[in-house]
Amino acid sequence: MVDSTREKAISSPLLETKLFIPRPRPDLVSRPRLIERLNQASAGKLTLVSAPAGFGKTTLLAEWLATAEAGKQPAAWLALDQSDNEPALFWSYLIAALQTVRPEFDPGRSTLALLQSLQPVPVETVLSRMLNEVGAVAQDIVLVLDDYHLITAPPIHQGIAFLLDHLPPQLHLVIAGRVDPPLPLSRLRGRAEMAELRAADLRFTADESAAFLNEVMGLHLPAQDVAALEARTEGWITGLQLAALSVQGRDDIGGFISAFTGDDRYIIDYLVEEVLQRQSGDVRSFLLQTSILHRMSGPLCNAVTGRETGQAMLETIERANLFVVPLDDKRRWYRYHQLFADVLQARSREEQPDRVLALHQHASEWFARNGEPIEAIHHALAAGDFERVASLLELVARATIRKSNQSARLLDWLKLVPDDLIRARPVLSTYYAFALLGTGEMDNAAARLRDAELWLEASQRGPAGMVVADQAELRSLPGTIALAQSFRAQALGDLAGTVEHARRALNLLPDDDHVWRGGAALLLALAHWTRGDLEVAQQTHADGVASLRKAGDVALATSAAYDAADLAKARGRLGEAGRIYRQALQFTLEHGDPALPGIADLHLGLSELHCERNEVESATRNLRQSEQPGKHADLRETPYRRCIAWARLRLAQRDLEGAIDLLDEAERLHVPGVVPDIHPIAAQKARVWIAQGVLSEAVDWVRQQGLSADDDLTYMREFGHITVARILLAQGDDRSVGKVDALLERLLDAAEQGGRAGSAIEILVLQALARRLLGDIPAALVPLERALTLAEPEGYVRIFVDEGTAMRDLLRHAVAQCISGVYARGLLAAFHDGVPQPAVSAPAIVAGLAEPLTARETEILRLVAAGMRNQEIADQLVISLATVKRHIANTYGKLGVTHRTEAVARLTS
Amino acid sequence: MSEIHEIRVQGRLDDRWVDWLEGLALTRENDGTTTLTGPLADQAALHGVLNTIRDLNLPIVSVRRVYPDADRPIR
Numbered sequence: 001m002v003d004s005t006r007e008k009a010i011s012s013p014l015l016e017t018k019l020f021i022p023r024p025r026p027d028l029v030s031r032p033r034l035i036e037r038l039n040q041a042s043a044g045k046l047t048l049v050s051a052p053a054g055f056g057k058t059t060l061l062a063e064w065l066a067t068a069e070a071g072k073q074p075a076a077w078l079a080l081d082q083s084d085n086e087p088a089l090f091w092s093y094l095i096a097a098l099q100t101v102r103p104e105f106d107p108g109r110s111t112l113a114l115l116q117s118l119q120p121v122p123v124e125t126v127l128s129r130m131l132n133e134v135g136a137v138a139q140d141i142v143l144v145l146d147d148y149h150l151i152t153a154p155p156i157h158q159g160i161a162f163l164l165d166h167l168p169p170q171l172h173l174v175i176a177g178r179v180d181p182p183l184p185l186s187r188l189r190g191r192a193e194m195a196e197l198r199a200a201d202l203r204f205t206a207d208e209s210a211a212f213l214n215e216v217m218g219l220h221l222p223a224q225d226v227a228a229l230e231a232r233t234e235g236w237i238t239g240l241q242l243a244a245l246s247v248q249g250r251d252d253i254g255g256f257i258s259a260f261t262g263d264d265r266y267i268i269d270y271l272v273e274e275v276l277q278r279q280s281g282d283v284r285s286f287l288l289q290t291s292i293l294h295r296m297s298g299p300l301c302n303a304v305t306g307r308e309t310g311q312a313m314l315e316t317i318e319r320a321n322l323f324v325v326p327l328d329d330k331r332r333w334y335r336y337h338q339l340f341a342d343v344l345q346a347r348s349r350e351e352q353p354d355r356v357l358a359l360h361q362h363a364s365e366w367f368a369r370n371g372e373p374i375e376a377i378h379h380a381l382a383a384g385d386f387e388r389v390a391s392l393l394e395l396v397a398r399a400t401i402r403k404s405n406q407s408a409r410l411l412d413w414l415k416l417v418p419d420d421l422i423r424a425r426p427v428l429s430t431y432y433a434f435a436l437l438g439t440g441e442m443d444n445a446a447a448r449l450r451d452a453e454l455w456l457e458a459s460q461r462g463p464a465g466m467v468v469a470d471q472a473e474l475r476s477l478p479g480t481i482a483l484a485q486s487f488r489a490q491a492l493g494d495l496a497g498t499v500e501h502a503r504r505a506l507n508l509l510p511d512d513d514h515v516w517r518g519g520a521a522l523l524l525a526l527a528h529w530t531r532g533d534l535e536v537a538q539q540t541h542a543d544g545v546a547s548l549r550k551a552g553d554v555a556l557a558t559s560a561a562y563d564a565a566d567l568a569k570a571r572g573r574l575g576e577a578g579r580i581y582r583q584a585l586q587f588t589l590e591h592g593d594p595a596l597p598g599i600a601d602l603h604l605g606l607s608e609l610h611c612e613r614n615e616v617e618s619a620t621r622n623l624r625q626s627e628q629p630g631k632h633a634d635l636r637e638t639p640y641r642r643c644i645a646w647a648r649l650r651l652a653q654r655d656l657e658g659a660i661d662l663l664d665e666a667e668r669l670h671v672p673g674v675v676p677d678i679h680p681i682a683a684q685k686a687r688v689w690i691a692q693g694v695l696s697e698a699v700d701w702v703r704q705q706g707l708s709a710d711d712d713l714t715y716m717r718e719f720g721h722i723t724v725a726r727i728l729l730a731q732g733d734d735r736s737v738g739k740v741d742a743l744l745e746r747l748l749d750a751a752e753q754g755g756r757a758g759s760a761i762e763i764l765v766l767q768a769l770a771r772r773l774l775g776d777i778p779a780a781l782v783p784l785e786r787a788l789t790l791a792e793p794e795g796y797v798r799i800f801v802d803e804g805t806a807m808r809d810l811l812r813h814a815v816a817q818c819i820s821g822v823y824a825r826g827l828l829a830a831f832h833d834g835v836p837q838p839a840v841s842a843p844a845i846v847a848g849l850a851e852p853l854t855a856r857e858t859e860i861l862r863l864v865a866a867g868m869r870n871q872e873i874a875d876q877l878v879i880s881l882a883t884v885k886r887h888i889a890n891t892y893g894k895l896g897v898t899h900r901t902e903a904v905a906r907l908t909s
Numbered sequence: 910m911s912e913i914h915e916i917r918v919q920g921r922l923d924d925r926w927v928d929w930l931e932g933l934a935l936t937r938e939n940d941g942t943t944t945l946t947g948p949l950a951d952q953a954a955l956h957g958v959l960n961t962i963r964d965l966n967l968p969i970v971s972v973r974r975v976y977p978d979a980d981r982p983i984r
């Protein structure tokens with residue numbers, strides 16, 4: 001079940017066909033003038049190929065990509081579908097297309113992770129990251145989006161417009177479709193950044209028509225016949241192809257041509273009828289029957305036609321140029337030219353409407369048997385067989401619900417099914433409720449759950465009329481319903497309800513339903529965590545992770561392990577947290593894809609752990625490990641967690657400015673998660689400000705948050721209140737210090753009650769410092785002793801050392817009085833190691849400035865002098881491009897220069 | 910409130926296409942065009958029909974809204 005090969009951006013058997021670059025047809029009329037235009041156009045941003053159906057857009061592009069000149073630049077192809085209108089899916093496909101050219105693209109799959117998050121980051125952020133990667137490589141790439149007219153979702157158009165605005169020079173976009181896309185085309189035209197091929201360009205010229213009819217189709221018609229056909233079809237390629245097929249092998253060509261040119265019937269109707277009449281009965285009925293299929297393979301056609309000739313027929317039709325297009329190199333999948341298929345379908349419906357419904361049924365059954373439930377559902381809908389649709393939905397429901405970017409689609413389908421059918425199905429009703437919870441329709445969800453429950457009650461008396469497609473789900477149903485109710489309570493902010501229903505779910509779910517047991521346990525753990533009951537939270541959470549591992553859901557188990565370690569840290573158990581990280585890493589090594597999302601986060605957690613223990617080398621090593629390109633995939637939280645981990649390292653190195661930069665970046669990348677946000681980034685920044693002595697900013701933040709020393713204390717605001725205590729301490733006046741002791745007492749009580757030893761240690765440290773400020777050393781040593789006792793077995797270092805000389809003073813007293821003597825001495829040594837070691841070794845190196853450069857500005861200036869570009873500097877220091885530019889602007893200001901070269905000259909002078 | 914629309918396309922269209930075109934009535938004119946006439950629920954329905962016409966490669970000659978109680982306008 002676990003795939004050890006590289007995970008693709010999206011796994012789907014049909015994905016290959018969407019990315020397949022069509023092969024040029026051997027029977028083409030070569031069109032060098034158009035090829036030349038495409039070659040020249042690829043220097044610009046966009047080539048637009050906009051013409052109605054059947055003008056040979058795809059064929060031309062296929063021919064172009066196969067030529068020698070175009071072949072020098074790798075090309076990616078994406079054939080679009082109606083169902084690609086879901087933005088997350090669209091961008092995922094686009095990335096997958098780019099990966100065909102460059103497999104190492106999107107190395108952390110961080111772009112993908114950001115796309116698939118429940119509360120997505122704005123698409124501009126995602127696309128910027130993607131474009132940076134493309135721009136970082138020297139090689140030119142062409143990306144073709146075919147059938148773009150099928151895309152109608154405005155967010156996608158906006159994304160493409162953004163793409164075009166920020167397109168790196170290496171990337172050339174080709175958009176082919178039947179409609180001018182709603183993009184800023186006139187602006188692109190005005191700036192000569194776009195080339196266009198339109199119907200007028202794509203029509204066959206008189207010469208090309210002649211070449212096609214006479215040479216390719218071998219008709220050898222007299223010039224006036226060629227002219228007549230060309231005039232009637234107006235050079236429309238598909239029309240000419242159909243006309244040629246109608247003429248082939250005919251005795252009275254002249255008769256046909258005069259009838260054809262004299263008739264003003266809808267041209268394709270006319271011609272398809274002609275062509276159909278000339279086919280054998282077998283071919284004709286095959287064409288009509290299979291026209292309902294979006295994609296065709298031999299076995300699928302057999303299922304639909306009821307005969308065994310499918311594969312042979314497809315190859316025959318392909319040879320006869322009857323508008324069938326191969327979708328891969330293996331003669332496996334084909335599709336009809338859309339227009340041809342439409343006309344065939346119209347005929348088919350006209351001739352035998354009932355048969356069409358049966359055809360869809362057969363197709364649906366085949367897809368269901370062959371593991372393509374989505375296609376099966378489409379055909380069942382087309383067949384109007386809602387019972388079947390309901391059964392199929394029930395079978396895919398659980399898997400679909402668990403993927404955040406697909407539950408909306410489930411909802412769309414469910415809304416097409418008549419209500420009474422859903423009501424008769426308790427399993428389906430329950431998953432309907434899950435989907436509704438996902439879109440915030442709480443009441444509707446509750447109603448659906450009641451429907452399901454009624455069946456369960458009735459079933460004790462004998463279930464007449466209940467319909468269930470998935471018996472295994474039925475066994476789990478009472479527990480699944482309870483789980484849904486727990487989710488609902490959570491969404492409504494009802495903690496007590498969340499706990500109650502999650503507990504019920506765990507009681508009711510069968511022992512072997514590991515997936516939902518894991519889900520229920522995590523939900524319960526989360527609720528306890530939010531309430532601040534960390535001990536229970538940790539135990540329940542561990543149960544959840546164990547269930548997920550048994551369920552084989554390595555990905556979810558891994559990301560949950562990160563949270564478990566967080567819980568351990570909050571309880572002051574650094575050793576345990578370390579064990580959790582290492583055990584999770586070991587588990588993924590044995591069972592998972594080495595590039596699994598979540599592995600990077602485990603390394604980040606370890607890095608922070610090492611920072612706390614002042615093990616800077618190990619911390620740095622883990623940070624590097626979390627970033628190995630192409631090795632680890634990102635969760636949506638990973639980007640901002642990475643910034644925070646680097647910030648911690650900077651703090652350990654006493655580079656406060658660097659830490660602030662990184663925390664700024666973290667704020668930009670932050671995505672809310674399900675786990676309570678106990679250490680809001682803004683609060684972390686406030687603490688760095690305090691350490692920098694910039695109290696005003698910190699005070700502003702506290703005021704903004706409405707925090708005060710007299711508040712009621714809750715776990716969620718604990719970090720904020722401890723920050724308030726730090727501010728009071730930093731202010732240092734008697735009144736503040738007086739207040740702080742009371743606040744700290746209350747905080748300590750709360751922390752102890754909640755089993756939060758981590759917070760307790762910090763609070764005790766602050767108490768010690770406060771009492772020292774009041775001049776009462778003996779009183780200060782009391783909380784300090786407790787802190788040392790709690791901290792020693794876990795190896796805490798920085799929680800003491802970060803408090804600077806005041807703490808050093810107290811620790812000396814502690815050593816003198818033999819309080820945790822060994823440990824205290826070790827801590828004192830840490831002071832001697834590392835009191836202010838900035839990340840940059842030299843201070844400001846440009847002499848004679850009115851305002852000296854900061855350490856950060858100096859660091860960046862050095863990198864500029866080394867020839868690095870701004871983006872490279874940003875990547876190196878793990879900060880944003882905007883931040884780099886800001887520092888450089890400040891630096892230039894201080895140096896009184898305006899250019900890079902001048903600045904570098906100042907550096908070396 | 911649906912309104913009567915009249916869409917004219919180039920080419921004579923068979924009645925088999927009626928189902929695809931929101932049930933509009935097809936009138937094959939003498940000049941080689943076909944007029945599609947009938948009520949459409951709203952703008953979305955109109956755009957739907959226009960999209961189908963686009964996908965069938967039928968060149969559009971004109972699109973008009975004809976008020977319900979007016980006589981058929983004289984060209």
